[in-house]
Amino acid sequence: MREIEASYISEKVKELCMEANYDLPEDVLLAFQEAKEAEESPLGVSILEQLQRNAEIARNERVPICQDTGFGVVFVELGEDVKISGGSLKEAVTEGVRQGYGEGYLRKSICHPFTRKNTGDNTPPIIHIDLVQGEELKIIVAPKGGGSENMSRVTMLKPSDGIEGIIDFVVNRVKESGGNPCPPIIVGVGIGGTFEYAALLAKKALLRHVGSSNADPELAGLEKDILNKINDLGIGPMGLGGRTTALAVHIEMYPCHIASLPLAVNINCHASRHKEISL
């Protein structure tokens, strides 16, 4: 059994919240560069250039990439041989989010659904915990903005809708979203499982390296096909026209019930933020 102090977990979550919001990962920056070289719209190129400059300012000055510093979405892989001492895991993560958003000058964006009163410290976070073998604790902090989250959907297709139905739904979702989710976007697709599990798969798909392919060749082909169809929509950077609407489509799949074909589309803006650490 390995012991990890709750306060140490809080400290690391705090750092991850800040780093995720200041420092856009290299895979996203590389995707900007490739998109800029391929973009046909002069305005689209200018927008992509400004996104590159913005990321540089945020990284150098340690300020948020975007003012929407997001919901604190935290994935935890907890080794079965790890014991948390001095507090609970959920409290430790919550405290880390509270400190990160406070000390990091990040925006507090969480409120009561009816009164809209702000909780004031960006808590509670959304915490997904997976039990895994071993004595490691892995934490991924993936702040999620509201604009792109609002454009996401879950649907329960009929088995007869098949792959064509999946393609149509995903492409139409992106089309209807237009400029709202801050294109160029990253599209997370969850296929199968249950109603809630499809959504979780779609969210997890957003954690993948931008532009990486699913290990299953059939899904990798589907990712490419949907990406091409999305970019043929012409929505472009910020929805003002162009060839770069999505930087990547990532699909994750799981077996489903014989009666169902669950499908979730989780859209992420170009500020695809996530930082992780293994303790």
Add this chain to the structure above:
Amino acid sequence: MAKPINISTPLSDQDVENLKIGDEVLINGVIYTGRDAAHKRLVDLINEGKELPFDISGQIIYFVGPTPPKPGQVIGSAGPTTSYRMDAYSPYLIARGLKGMIGKGARSQEVVEAMKKYKCVYFAAIGGAGALLAKSIKKAEVIAYEDLGPEAVRRLEVESFPAIVAQDVYGNNLYVEGMKKYAR
């Protein structure tokens, strides 16, 4: 691309009539911030026949909820939020003389009709470029609804704030035209 057009607030009918979709502008002068919660309060005041906390005639409202400033900063990161959530409120403010709005994403037909009728223009700023856009904001003070935190109404002084005319007073829409041009 053509050189950006410099504009200064307050804007006249003629100023906004001169702007066409696709024009890149640099905005100078005072602009006001407001997003969901502030818009609701402003429109509630109008419906109750009360005065607004600032004179919106000729002004621009920027849909933004900035991050808190770090020590030494005027404002934190300050990029646009999605505009369709303000569609229910904007026509009331446009009828009161609002001349410009800055946000991201397309507006509803009701907003477009008000923009045509009362002469108001809609600018898109680059969503997610909050660190860069904050550089154009030289002064910021909360003038109303401090309790709303990031959603409070702020008076900003901006210099060369970059934006693109996305929907103009003639009913043209760059979200539609741009997409048509690059679709295959």
